[in-house]
Every structure is written in structure tokens, then in C-alpha cells.
Amino acid sequence: MAETASIINASAAPELQTSAWLNTPRPLTLAALRGKVVVLHTFQIFCPGCVQVGIPQAQRISQEFDPDRVAVIGLHTVFEHHAVMGRDALEVFVYEYRLRFPIGIDKYDGEPQGVPLTMRAYQMQGTPTLILIDKSGRIRLHKFGHVSDLSVGFSIGALLSEEVEIDESAATPAAAGTGSGNTVCDENGCSI
Amino acid sequence: MAETASIINASAAPELQTSAWLNTPRPLTLAALRGKVVVLHTFQIFCPGCVQVGIPQAQRISQEFDPDRVAVIGLHTVFEHHAVMGRDALEVFVYEYRLRFPIGIDKYDGEPQGVPLTMRAYQMQGTPTLILIDKSGRIRLHKFGHVSDLSVGFSIGALLSEEVEIDESAATPAAAGTGSGNTVCDENGCSI
Amino acid sequence: MAETASIINASAAPELQTSAWLNTPRPLTLAALRGKVVVLHTFQIFCPGCVQVGIPQAQRISQEFDPDRVAVIGLHTVFEHHAVMGRDALEVFVYEYRLRFPIGIDKYDGEPQGVPLTMRAYQMQGTPTLILIDKSGRIRLHKFGHVSDLSVGFSIGALLSEEVEIDESAATPAAAGTGSGNTVCDENGCSI
């Protein structure tokens, strides 16, 4: 059921760690987005499930909802084939696919290799991963693979209806595993 | 924007006027559904926009949400070609398309002809029309033609988040026009 | 492989046995269509696989090919629920779905019941069934369920390239079974 799926997690969303941003004049932070529902779509430009399903869904969301209330953000979380998925390739992809919403580049601890920092902090399994963060900055949906438009729309509607809570006690999630080793893509996405 | 679209109307939903029901052991009333969000999908079995878009969406909604919280109801509102869209034809359609949610047959004032009574009371323009009714029995979305899954999901999420109000003062809508005359179908639906 | 699938059968196509025609000023016969490739799409108006897949494909074929070389014909082969799939219902369906190609109504031996005569003569398993008949009047493709556009296009291309043969020796197929008893529809179609 969509309802139960949407309220699984209420830990504080770790701050984004990025090395650069596209489609925005200045870097975004989750802290500055408190009060909005944040739709975080993480992807890789050579992940078929991202390009064919996830990215078009993110575009629909950004077109259908008011950006003052629902912030759609892309996050390029490259955990494989780093050499061909750098910033220059991402810029071409964003230009050719005419993406307009802000897109951050997940940061590495040093040179691009392995799983990047935000991806680790959120313990993502792969790409695409859809994460919804409520107005108070807590993770409320965290899903690897595809999520139906009905379900995403439902969750956005439910989260927008909530009052902002001043809740500083939400626990920071423990650091996740490094996810090294082989990766595999199928029709749902690419997993670590 | 989906948000604004969803909160356009807050008049009391007129009670359904039906001559028969399929897929339910006893007739449904909106009165008995107070406390649930009601998704009312009105259609005709020979309306292409209903069969190809509206009905599949109603099926997805009925499969994705908890029936104890979201009541999906079909309403066969035949306003044209009455002779070939009677109960026997509807039963075959429902059987062959494997529809499982309750479906009412809109009632006429006398013999089946012209626009049926519930369709008039809601001032529907044609089929498909999607109507969302909140837990307190008020119309909150009323749309002829197609509504995106994102938008429907959003509205359901927003309405489910609301508290039930004890509001008996909601005005009953005035009786609508009779909508006689020629009808036309296009890719969006069939209009009066 | 599409190539092999398309040349499986070379028996003479039995003449159509119809009780009426829509979308044509006079009844069609296969005999009069010699020299053209005939695309015969058999369907029922309450068969989901026909309405959602087969009929749209027939429309695409009729729009993409020259009617002087490729004759697209619908055949309403009702083998179940006869009472609600009569000529009046078919006429409403054809009008609402804006079908323009000629559509025959398969004939019964007496009152409408059981499997109609053309459907029997072709030993069809159910609806939708797609049958391709070459310029010389022989069955060259006979498929229950869905056929890909690539495969149908291929077969039409191959058959149009052939010379007309004067071959009167092609055997008439033996009469098929009556197919009485229960029928079932799934996502592919409705079978006898």
C-alpha cells in the first residue's frame, strides 16, 4: 500500500555533500529547504532505469508542482564507471535532455572512485533511488528502483499537508557501508 | 498545479442515485462512506477515453490503496446510446475487464434516456469524470477528461491527511441542466 | 522469427460469411479482393485485448498503407455474450472509436449463438485473431493474440512483393470444431 510505504522512516536526512551544482546559481542545502517537501532523485547518466523511467518522472514532478512548496533535486551519485560520468558528461546529458531542476554532483572522499559520500550517508542500494524529505528535514520515503506516479503523488500530498515540526532530536543515521565490489544494472536500476 | 486543482470545490457531494450495483453485496451510499476518501470514477462502456485511460487508472488506484481508507467506486453514467449500454452489457464489460471495485448504475427519472440523475446532480460535462470526495462528504476534485496519476495520488494523499469535520452546513448544489442534445467523443472523453 | 512465422500456411482462404457490413456501401468478398494483400482483424467489442491492442494496430495499418494495395478488414466474430454484442452495439462502438475501415459481421447458422461460420471455417481459437491473405487468396499468417508491428509490417512487405499466382488447386480447409462451452479472456485475448 502506498500509504504505509510512505511513512517508513523518520530519521533526519543527512545534509547533501556535493562537489558542484548545475541549474542553480548557488549550492543547495537541505537546511535551507526546511519548510518545503524535497524530492531527491538520485541517478547516473548511463543507468537505463534512471534515463528511461526515473528522470522522466522527476521532470513530471517538477512540472506539476509548485517549486515554492515542492523542491525537486537531482543528485548524480556515480558509483561505477567514474571516468566517463564526470561533470562534463553530466552537463551534456542535462543539456540534451533539457533538464531544468537543480542537480548536484555527489562528492567523494578524494578522487572519484567507489561510492560517493551522500550515497553512503543515505545507505542507498543503487540508482535510481527516490528519497522524499519532509518539511522538517526527515526522510519519509527511501526507495531503490521504480515508484509509481500514484504513490509518489500520494506521498507528496501527505507530506505537504503536515505542519512543520521543530524537532531537533531526530537521530542522525549511522554511517553506511562502502558498497565496494561489483555492480549490476537491470530494468529496475543499477545496484551496488 | 496539482495542489490548487485539488481544492477547488467544497460543496457537499450529492448522494448517489443508482438503479443497481455490481461487485458489492449491497448498495453503497456516500453517507455510509464518511470517514473514507471516495474516488468516484464515472464512465460509459463505449467511451474510448474511459476504457483506455480512466478505467485502468481506477484499477491502479483500487490496487494501490487500502480500501478501508480509500473507496474506489465506478459509476456507469450513460447519457447516449442507452439501448446498448444497459445492465447486461455492463456486466459483460466488468467481467471481461476483470474489474473488482463496486460499480453503480446511475438512475433515470423513468426510462433510460437523456442524462441520468447523479450525473445531473454533479453537473458533469461527460465521461470520464473523476470526482474526489473527502472524509466529511464534500466534493474536492471534479474533473472531466484525464487527470495524471501524480495529481490523483497527490489529492488522495492530501485528503487522507485531513481530519474529519462535522460540517452539516455545506450547501447542497443546485440542480444542474439537463444536458440534452448531441454528444461528442474525442481522445479525452465523451461530452454532453 | 518473423520471416518463418509469416509463411506457415498456404491453404485457400475460405470466403467470408457475413450477415452485414459497416463502413462500406456494399458487402466485401475475398474473391473481389484478389490482387491485394488482405489484413483481416477479427475481434469482439468487449474483448480487452482487441480493444486495447488489436483494434489500434488495425487502425495504424489502415492509415499507413495504401488501401489499393493493402485491404484492412475488421470481422466481428462474436462467440460469447451474443445478446449484448449485436449489430446496434457494434455500430456504437465503431462510431465512438472512429473506425473507418470496412467491418463485417460474422454470420450464424440460424440465431446468433455459439461460434459463427467464418470463425469456424478459419478454425480460429478466439479474439483477437490476425489473418493475412495473399494476393492469390491464400492464408499466409493466422495468429491468435498479439502480433508485433514489426512482424505484421514485415509480412505485408513480403506478401506485397509477390506476384499473383493463378493457383486454383489450393485446398479448402476442413470444417473446424464448433468450440462450444466455456470461454476465457486474458491479456492476450478471448479464447473459445
Next chain:
Amino acid sequence: MAETASIINASAAPELQTSAWLNTPRPLTLAALRGKVVVLHTFQIFCPGCVQVGIPQAQRISQEFDPDRVAVIGLHTVFEHHAVMGRDALEVFVYEYRLRFPIGIDKYDGEPQGVPLTMRAYQMQGTPTLILIDKSGRIRLHKFGHVSDLSVGFSIGALLSEEVEIDESAATPAAAGTGSGNTVCDENGCSI
């Protein structure tokens, strides 16, 4: 009409000029493919119309037809953003999208820049471009943008039905323009 579209051009297909091949142990030449129908799908890995429509169609063709009779070949014709569409990026794309048919890399006169040599020789307007070459080595379909499955299937069926001609007199097409300047992508593809 598909029929007329398919027989527009009968000039000799210029030989492919490639710098490397994927998915084949040795380089392919059109000369060595005489006797087969060749489906040449030209694309770029960051062209949305290629990735979302053209490449999936090429995959369907390669799966549906006998490779001994129909040779499906990809050609990476990069005419923009050369720095991020090199061989290493193409290899990742082919791996992640699980493409199995042979894919050549169009060659440049010197360093990768501007329009590559095969793309020039065929006077292509952009990507995707679909080119069908008959058993005798002549161009028979040459289309920028999308071609329906019905139409492609039709053309393959028609070309496979032809006899191989020993026709050495087919003229070599004149060298095409260089296509320098700005490029643009829309939902159909990317043009020079």
C-alpha cells in the same frame, strides 16, 4: 505511405569508415554483407531520441529477425560533444543497455571533431538516422528521426523478397557537406 517511403533511393551505399567496433570479433564491411538486408542505426549516446526510441527499435529488430538474413548494425556517429562521447563512454553505454548487435565507431579525418566520415558520406542530417541497405548494397531507406515499426518491418519484408542483383553500375553518391555549425536536439533527434 510506407511503401513509397521505402523505395526512394537506390544509390550504392558508401562503405562504412570506422575507427573501431564493439560486439564483433572483427570489423564489418558492407561489402562482406552483400546478400543480407542491412539495418544501419546511427546514434549518439547522449541523444534522447536515440536512447529512448531508436536504440530500443534496433534491439527489437535484432531480436525478431534472423541475423543470417537481416544484419542489424549500430554506428556511433558523434558530431557534437566529442570529448564525452568517446569509445570508453560508448563501451559503458553498450554494457549497461545490454546491446548485443555489432556497433561501429564512425571515423574522423584526424582528431574527433565535426561530422565524422561515414555520416558525411551518407549526408545524414543528424541522429537517429535509420538506413536500410538491400542485398545488392544499395541504399533503400534513409530517414532522420523516428520510423514506425510497421514501416521498418514492411521495408525489411519487401527487401528480403528481392533477388540479389549484380549491378556494379550504381553510382557512388557525391561527397556531402560538412555540416559544421550549431546542432540542436528535439524529441525526434539531434540534427546537424
